Amino acid sequence: MGKVSAAFSLKHVLVLSLALNVGLILRVLHEGGEKNLEKENRDTAAGAGAVMASKEAHAGMTSSSSTGAAEAVAGGGDDGSVINLDHGDPTMYERFWQQMGDKTTVVIPGWQYISYFSDVRNLCWFLEPEFANAVVNLHKVVGNAISVDHHIVVGTGSTQLFQAVLYALSPADTSEPMSVVSAAPYYSSYPLQTDYLKSGLYKWAGDAYKFSKDTPYVELVTSPNNPDGSTRQAVVNQSEGILLHDLAYYWPQYTPISFPADQDIMLFTVSKSTGHAGTRIGWALIRDREIAKKMTKFIEINTIGVSKDSQLRAAKVLQAVSDSYDRDGNPKESKAFFQYGYNLMAERWRNLRAAVNMSGLFSLPDFPVEVCTFSRRAFAPQPAFAWLKCEGEIEDCESFIRKHKILTRGGKHFGVSPKYVRISMLDRDEKFNLFTERLSKIHN
Amino acid sequence: MGKVSAAFSLKHVLVLSLALNVGLILRVLHEGGEKNLEKENRDTAAGAGAVMASKEAHAGMTSSSSTGAAEAVAGGGDDGSVINLDHGDPTMYERFWQQMGDKTTVVIPGWQYISYFSDVRNLCWFLEPEFANAVVNLHKVVGNAISVDHHIVVGTGSTQLFQAVLYALSPADTSEPMSVVSAAPYYSSYPLQTDYLKSGLYKWAGDAYKFSKDTPYVELVTSPNNPDGSTRQAVVNQSEGILLHDLAYYWPQYTPISFPADQDIMLFTVSKSTGHAGTRIGWALIRDREIAKKMTKFIEINTIGVSKDSQLRAAKVLQAVSDSYDRDGNPKESKAFFQYGYNLMAERWRNLRAAVNMSGLFSLPDFPVEVCTFSRRAFAPQPAFAWLKCEGEIEDCESFIRKHKILTRGGKHFGVSPKYVRISMLDRDEKFNLFTERLSKIHN
Numbered sequence: 001m002g003k004v005s006a007a008f009s010l011k012h013v014l015v016l017s018l019a020l021n022v023g024l025i026l027r028v029l030h031e032g033g034e035k036n037l038e039k040e041n042r043d044t045a046a047g048a049g050a051v052m053a054s055k056e057a058h059a060g061m062t063s064s065s066s067t068g069a070a071e072a073v074a075g076g077g078d079d080g081s082v083i084n085l086d087h088g089d090p091t092m093y094e095r096f097w098q099q100m101g102d103k104t105t106v107v108i109p110g111w112q113y114i115s116y117f118s119d120v121r122n123l124c125w126f127l128e129p130e131f132a133n134a135v136v137n138l139h140k141v142v143g144n145a146i147s148v149d150h151h152i153v154v155g156t157g158s159t160q161l162f163q164a165v166l167y168a169l170s171p172a173d174t175s176e177p178m179s180v181v182s183a184a185p186y187y188s189s190y191p192l193q194t195d196y197l198k199s200g201l202y203k204w205a206g207d208a209y210k211f212s213k214d215t216p217y218v219e220l221v222t223s224p225n226n227p228d229g230s231t232r233q234a235v236v237n238q239s240e241g242i243l244l245h246d247l248a249y250y251w252p253q254y255t256p257i258s259f260p261a262d263q264d265i266m267l268f269t270v271s272k273s274t275g276h277a278g279t280r281i282g283w284a285l286i287r288d289r290e291i292a293k294k295m296t297k298f299i300e301i302n303t304i305g306v307s308k309d310s311q312l313r314a315a316k317v318l319q320a321v322s323d324s325y326d327r328d329g330n331p332k333e334s335k336a337f338f339q340y341g342y343n344l345m346a347e348r349w350r351n352l353r354a355a356v357n358m359s360g361l362f363s364l365p366d367f368p369v370e371v372c373t374f375s376r377r378a379f380a381p382q383p384a385f386a387w388l389k390c391e392g393e394i395e396d397c398e399s400f401i402r403k404h405k406i407l408t409r410g411g412k413h414f415g416v417s418p419k420y421v422r423i424s425m426l427d428r429d430e431k432f433n434l435f436t437e438r439l440s441k442i443h444n
Numbered sequence: 445m446g447k448v449s450a451a452f453s454l455k456h457v458l459v460l461s462l463a464l465n466v467g468l469i470l471r472v473l474h475e476g477g478e479k480n481l482e483k484e485n486r487d488t489a490a491g492a493g494a495v496m497a498s499k500e501a502h503a504g505m506t507s508s509s510s511t512g513a514a515e516a517v518a519g520g521g522d523d524g525s526v527i528n529l530d531h532g533d534p535t536m537y538e539r540f541w542q543q544m545g546d547k548t549t550v551v552i553p554g555w556q557y558i559s560y561f562s563d564v565r566n567l568c569w570f571l572e573p574e575f576a577n578a579v580v581n582l583h584k585v586v587g588n589a590i591s592v593d594h595h596i597v598v599g600t601g602s603t604q605l606f607q608a609v610l611y612a613l614s615p616a617d618t619s620e621p622m623s624v625v626s627a628a629p630y631y632s633s634y635p636l637q638t639d640y641l642k643s644g645l646y647k648w649a650g651d652a653y654k655f656s657k658d659t660p661y662v663e664l665v666t667s668p669n670n671p672d673g674s675t676r677q678a679v680v681n682q683s684e685g686i687l688l689h690d691l692a693y694y695w696p697q698y699t700p701i702s703f704p705a706d707q708d709i710m711l712f713t714v715s716k717s718t719g720h721a722g723t724r725i726g727w728a729l730i731r732d733r734e735i736a737k738k739m740t741k742f743i744e745i746n747t748i749g750v751s752k753d754s755q756l757r758a759a760k761v762l763q764a765v766s767d768s769y770d771r772d773g774n775p776k777e778s779k780a781f782f783q784y785g786y787n788l789m790a791e792r793w794r795n796l797r798a799a800v801n802m803s804g805l806f807s808l809p810d811f812p813v814e815v816c817t818f819s820r821r822a823f824a825p826q827p828a829f830a831w832l833k834c835e836g837e838i839e840d841c842e843s844f845i846r847k848h849k850i851l852t853r854g855g856k857h858f859g860v861s862p863k864y865v866r867i868s869m870l871d872r873d874e875k876f877n878l879f880t881e882r883l884s885k886i887h888n
Binding site for chain 2: 087089090091093094095096097098100102103104105106107108109110111113114115116117118156157159160163167189192193196197198199200201271275276277278279280281298301302303304305306307308309310313316317320
């Protein structure tokens with residue numbers, strides 16, 4: 001396998017390199033012209049580079065795979081290129097926003113938003129009022145969370161907010177770090193985000209099902225869950241625990257909205273709601289004033305606030321989504337965002353299940369049908385990740401699928417068996433279609 | 445004093461509140477209209493809020509003062525309002541960028557820069573190529589640093605990069621955290637940024653002059669120094685040390701550029717170079733590939749990259765600055781950025797020194813005149829902060845000046861005597877002029 005992929009790698013890197021050069025020449029010829037072309041070239045290169053970078057990284061943004069093969073997206077048919085679905089880059093939404101034209105274009109004059117401060121009357125002094133309003137409005141429209149009686153804290157993605165919560169909840173004077181747990185399978189980044197600085201304040205303590213210490217702890221409840229899409233509740237039931245609800249995927253394109261969440265600590269992110277991962281904007285809804293203040297302090301020390309430019313852009317995007325619905329939650333336009341996302345996810349899940357059936361080697365979780373209070377439609381969850389299981393005697397599903405040049409993230413990163421892999425459902429059409437096509441043809 | 449300021453506070457909060465209401469009414473009347481007005485209202489409110497927020501914070505972004513008085517900026521003459529110069533918010537540059545008009549306006553369509561990735565061929569996969577180019581070009585024009593043979597790592601401000609460096613330099617397997625030192629007076633945020641998570645990797649070890657342990661350490665060399673503006677060199681001379689050069693203020697409006705810095709680890713930030721603090725963009729020039737990779741990993745774990753929107757904006761601003769100079773470093777336009785900054789800083793320092801002379805209670809550091817290789821002008825440093833000393837029997841300079849409703853940051857936060865205070869020189873004209881006017885009238 002090693003030799004085959006090395007040879008494969010060189011050939012394909014060469015092809016990519018040539019393609020890139022052609023792209024660059026075209027760019028020079030059409031300077032300032034066709035933006036789409038530029039983007040396409042970058043994407044192709046990105047695929048190649050991602051796999052190169054993956055050589056040096058463990059599970060994270062760069063792939064957990066150690067293959068050296070080049071990656072490309074076929075124009076049609078399966079060219080045997082590497083398909084990287086290891087990370088959840090939400091480029092699926094690009095096409096929708098392109099169709100929206102100028103509606104969410106943001107324009108920022110050079111002299112505005114220069115200051116560190118956004119609104120010092122607010123406890124979270126770097127929170128742009130426009131962004132805060134857009135968050136409140138969107139939750140009102142979708143009905144997925146109650147934002148009244150909550151403080152909004154903006155973060156550089158929900159990743160930063162997660163760390164801000166840990167900092168805020170840690171007891172001030174304790175000899176032992178606070179335990180951080182989550183029921184397996186849990187988001188693969190939680191352990192590393194908790195432990196990378198060897199903090200004396202908090203410490204990853206693994207699977208919540210196995211946690212029995214009688215000390216302060218935080219339980220991370222991700223619902224719908226990353227990686228497996230299940231609806232979640234807390235599993236540890238002890239007096240000293242605090243719950244952090246990561247609701248990144250609690251949006252109506254992924255799961256039926258069954259009630260407005262009203263937890264003490266809730267995290268959301270633009271990356272998964274509208275697909276704008278590059279803005280690095282997340283928000284927390286925090287009931288307790290002191291916790292919100294301490295989170296704000298964390299972000300002050302960590303990055304002295306959060307990019308104004310991205311807050312403004314996120315505000316514009318979230319508000320455009322809200323504005324495309326009337327007061328009863330009915331879409332005002334034929335192309336309303338959640339309808340688009342719902343339809344595309346439904347189609348992808350149909351195609352994936354068909355591919356899994358054709359192959360006969362894999363299985364997927366089944367989800368119960370429920371009524372969505374937002375769309376008034378009854379449907380089963382169609383998560384942002386597929387949690388695929390290799391059936392029969394295949395023990396290492398990630399390695400097995402990688403032989404077919406599909407990069408996924410194996411179950412061990414999520415605290416469970418290597419028979420499972422997580423696969424992003426949010427990539428561009430071309431790549432996703434190539435993936436299901438190839439998967440359907442994998443037989444023993 | 446307590447009662448006086450309490451009464452003062454209520455009256456002024458009321459005035460401000462009325463002013464705000466008037467502002468809000470005007471905004472409703474002129475919806476979508478006059479942007480400047482909106483900005484002015486926000487600024488006034490910001491002043492008030494900053495002091496309110498200061499009640500709950502120690503030295504940091506919010507003031508270290510505990511006064512409850514309201515703050516305002518006088519339209520003319522001294523109205524006795526609070527002048528907050530505790531933090532270095534670089535709003536001084538707002539006017540320049542306003543005069544530049546649309547030249548640095550950034551426009552981002554809703555569908556672009558959605559992905560987490562910027563350029564995965566680059567070691568720093570979230571670095572926008574446009575921003576990287578602008579950084580290289582600006583250093584070439586100014587001649588303040590050598591960027592060739594260095595990797596560029598972008599960060600959410602240089603604050604995040606500082607932490608990324610500590611993470612990257614920490615020995616992988618050590619029982620004892622690495623020591624972090626800096627010669628006093630050192631930047632007041634270093635101790636907190638190092639210790640807030642009680643990391644097992646690194647630990648604040650105080651004044652570099654007093655450091656004598658024979659263990660791995662990092663020495664932070666800030667030059668020109670924050671708070672005192674002096675040109676700095678490393679002071680610890682041991683074999684196991686690594687130097688981090690924080691060059692945030694090594695720009696020709698503040699200090700003569702005497703040579704292009706070519707250190708192994710150099711940090712810069714848009715906040716202090718062009719004044720765009722709200723973008724939260726900093727950059728590091730790193731010679732060693734492994735250190736740059738580990739810094740990139742830190743930023744991946746900490747915030748999964750850095751806002752694309754702000755990188756694009758910063759790129760546009762930095763490039764506009766470069767473009768306003770010809771190949772020989774001569775300004776092409778009458779309003780070139782560094783000339784504007786230099787002239788304003790020179791005027792402010794003249795006014796400040798005159799005020800200090802009139803008062804007779806204070807002193808300021810003297811700096812040697814040197815030739816600037818960029819402007820070919822001989823001048824003495826005119827730092828972004830004034831490092832003011834209370835002479836005679838005044839022991840607590842911060843408290844003494846606060847009696848005159850001027851908020852500053854006291855020497856103890858910088859590891860030295862409370863006879864010193866740090867005062868921001870980068871605020872808006874109105875506030876700075878009010879400050880020098882009031883300072884000149886302080887007598888015993």
